[in-house]
């Protein structure tokens with residue numbers, strides 16, 4: 352029995368979904384620089400001291416979260432890791448876009464962090480997998496950034512379900 356059927360019979364419980372964007376800062380950078388796609392990417396803290404975000408490729412190379420840059424310079428050289436200063440205005444703007452899309456998809460949302468948000472989806476989806484895919488698809492569709500005459504879509508790596 353799906354969630355909708357339970358809800359219709361009064362057999363419902365509160366259901367929350369948690370949306371957590373993947374490697375958010377690195378994903379935001381890739382939207383504006385597609386050459387970063389498929390390459391190891393590390394975003395540094397505001398003083399360029401430590402790794403605060405890593406693409407999956409950078410994680411596979413061995414860069415640790417919060418690791419000081421001086422400790423992984425060998426990894427950077429060996430794997431041609433793209434090391435970027437954090438652009439926190441960009442990440443905040445992109446986060447606001449994601450949160451707006453999510454707010455349109457559930458009656459109650461509660462942003463939890465820059466890339467995480469709880470959605471109260473009680474009684475909404477009949478099929479949770481289908482609903483999650485719908486959220487994922489809509490975020491991708493709406494995260495379109497116009498840069499001159501080009502359109503770059505927020506890539507599929509942005510959001511998990």
Ligand SMILES: [Mg+2]
Pocket residue numbers: 371372373374375466467
């Ligand atoms: Mg995340």
